Amino acid sequence: MQRFPCPFCGLRDETEFHYGGEAGNDRPEPAAEVSDQGWAEYLHIETNPKGRSREIWVHMTCGEFFLLERDTVTHEVFASESLRRAAP
Numbered sequence: 001m002q003r004f005p006c007p008f009c010g011l012r013d014e015t016e017f018h019y020g021g022e023a024g025n026d027r028p029e030p031a032a033e034v035s036d037q038g039w040a041e042y043l044h045i046e047t048n049p050k051g052r053s054r055e056i057w058v059h060m061t062c063g064e065f066f067l068l069e070r071d072t073v074t075h076e077v078f079a080s081e082s083l084r085r086a087a088p
């Protein structure tokens with residue numbers, strides 16, 4: 001069983017987490033005028049990379065969403081970062 005590092009709770013069993021989708025700066029936002037088909041593809045079609053990837057996960061125990069950078073082949077975890085922003 002894999003263990004993921006929640007930025008708030010520390011290492012926990014993978015059964016406590018849910019996958020939220022791919023993340024990354026290399027995925028451009030669609031244009032303001034986008035077709036229904038284009039928007040559906042943006043929301044639901046993922047690249048499913050092999051190797052190092054950035055993903056959004058949620059820790060169901062504390063309810064926090066965070067960015068997880070890991071290798072999808074070796075399961076090595078490189079980083080875990082909160083998606084919370086500091087209050088202005």
Ligand SMILES: [Zn+2]
Binds near residue numbers: 009010064
């Ligand atoms: Zn947590």
